[in-house]
Amino acid sequence: MPQRIKKAVIPVAGLGTRSLPFSKCIPKEMLPVLETPAIQFIVEECTAAGIEQVILVTSKAKTAIEDHFDLNVSLDSWLKTRGKTALAEKMERLGRLCEVISVRQKEPLGLGHAILCARPILGNEPFVVCLGDEIFPPWTQRPPILTQLVEAFETQKASLVGVVQVERSESRSYGIINIGQATLSDRPVKILSTIEKPAPEKAPSHWAIIGRYVFAPEILDELARVKAGTGGEIQLTDGMDKLAAKGALFALKAEGSRYDMGNPFYFVKAQIDAALRRPEIAPQIQAYLESLCR
Numbered sequence: 001m002p003q004r005i006k007k008a009v010i011p012v013a014g015l016g017t018r019s020l021p022f023s024k025c026i027p028k029e030m031l032p033v034l035e036t037p038a039i040q041f042i043v044e045e046c047t048a049a050g051i052e053q054v055i056l057v058t059s060k061a062k063t064a065i066e067d068h069f070d071l072n073v074s075l076d077s078w079l080k081t082r083g084k085t086a087l088a089e090k091m092e093r094l095g096r097l098c099e100v101i102s103v104r105q106k107e108p109l110g111l112g113h114a115i116l117c118a119r120p121i122l123g124n125e126p127f128v129v130c131l132g133d134e135i136f137p138p139w140t141q142r143p144p145i146l147t148q149l150v151e152a153f154e155t156q157k158a159s160l161v162g163v164v165q166v167e168r169s170e171s172r173s174y175g176i177i178n179i180g181q182a183t184l185s186d187r188p189v190k191i192l193s194t195i196e197k198p199a200p201e202k203a204p205s206h207w208a209i210i211g212r213y214v215f216a217p218e219i220l221d222e223l224a225r226v227k228a229g230t231g232g233e234i235q236l237t238d239g240m241d242k243l244a245a246k247g248a249l250f251a252l253k254a255e256g257s258r259y260d261m262g263n264p265f266y267f268v269k270a271q272i273d274a275a276l277r278r279p280e281i282a283p284q285i286q287a288y289l290e291s292l293c294r
Contacts (some may be wrong), residue, residue, distance in 0.1 A: 005150050005214065006053060007127040008046045011114035012039070013059035013105040014132075018262035027062045029132040033270045034212040034278070038261045039065055040094070041135040047098050049147040051128065055121050057114045063192045066102055071095035074281045110233030112223045126153065129236075131211025133262045135270070136254075139277055149214040152188050152252055159219060160188055161245055162212040162254040175207035175237045177251055188250035189198070197235040209237070210254055219243060238274035257293045 016028030023031075029039040043054055056065060072091065078216045079088035115129060128146060136144045143151075145162040152160055163177060163184070180191040184207065195204065213236075223239040241250040259270040275285045 003051045003126055004050070005126050005128060005153065006051060007052070007055060007122055007125060008051045009055045009057060009115055009118045009122070009127055009129045010042060010132055011057045011105070011111060011129070011204065012062055012065055012132045013057055013094065013108065013204050015108070016133075018133075025061075027065050028262065029062075029065055030068070032086070033135070033137070033259075033274045037068060038135050039132060041137055042130050042132060043069065043100070045136055045144050045146050046128065046130065048144065049128070049150045050231055051098060053099045053101065053121075055118045055190055056100065057105050057117050059105055059108075065265075066100065068188045069095065069097065069100040091190060109228070109231075109248045111126075111236040112226055112234035112239055115236065116220065116223050116234070119220050122217065122220065125230070126214065126216050127214040129211075129215065133260060134211035135159050135259050135261060137257055137259070137270070137274070139257060139273070142190075142256045145212050145252070145258075147209070148254075149212060149252055153214045153216075154248075156188050157216075158248045158250055159215045159240075159289070160213070160250045161240070162210045163207045164210055164254050164258065165206045166208045168206060170208070171200050171203035172197050172204070174238075176203045176205060176265070177207050177209060178204035179207065179251060181239055184251060186253070188252050190247060191244045191251050194237045194241045196235055196247075207251065209240075209251075210253070210258065217249070218248070223273075258260070276284045 013026060014030050016023030019028040019031060028140045030037045046054055076088045076092055087217065103117050105114045130146065149160050151164060166174060175194055175196050177191045178199055179189050180192050221240055222242040223234060226234050226238045228234055240249055257273065259266040263265055276282050
């Protein structure tokens with residue numbers, strides 16, 4: 001039987017250039033949906049999937065993320081003295097979500113390198129990887145893709161990635177998988193190869209890798225052998241391609257709500273979708289949206 005997955009790696013060391021000027025001083029992972037930062041959605045998604053330890057791969061300017069998941073006794077006490085007991089309890093639960101630790105990625109040497117920075121903590125265990133600019137809020141009707149991937153790992157006994165269908169013209173923005181003549185439905189499908197951000201005419205399919213992965217520990221050995229590319233970066237897709245060549249990488253179709261927080265359209269859409277699920281403001285939002293359509 002495979003080991004139960006207890007650890008998650010969330011690379012948050014990037015500069016967040018798509019979110020400038022907001023991300024000049026504030027980590028892009030702190031971009032909020034209403035009052036909830038994106039990174040909180042991700043950590044809550046991890047805990048819902050059974051993760052007990054979250055490893056943040058950070059850089060110099062990202063301490064706000066660590067602070068967000070720390071206990072703040074003085075704040076909790078202040079809220080309680082003002083009669084804001086429910087809010088104080090909410091803040092305390094946030095500080096006790098799971099064990100959150102961090103390691104530094106001292107140079108921006110690629111996603112594969114970021115994951116290798118967590119290797120001393122991961123040991124020889126399977127783990128999940130969640131990218132910090134994609135969120136899958138809990139208002140979808142299906143279980144979040146991370147939960148589905150963790151459950152699939154228990155039976156598949158191999159590394160898996162979440163994928164979505166995109167227009168071929170969007171292929172330059174994603175890692176694209178090659179699954180040959182196979183069809184993706186609700187079951188994992190073997191990946192034959194991966195290619196990072198191909199030109200549309202070179203994309204082997206319409207299926208794009210999203211920011212949710214479950215890896216057997218062998219991915220760490222493959223990444224350690226990857227030759228650095230442009231800018232000295234070690235690409236995760238290069239290590240994944242090695243797994244695919246051995247028949248040890250599978251794709252699972254992601255469904256439900258997904259928001260790329262670095263994309264202005266999806267950022268705004270997330271605010272609207274979240275607001276429409278809040279009884280205290282949903283009627284006002286609905287009325288305002290209807291007024292725009294008159």
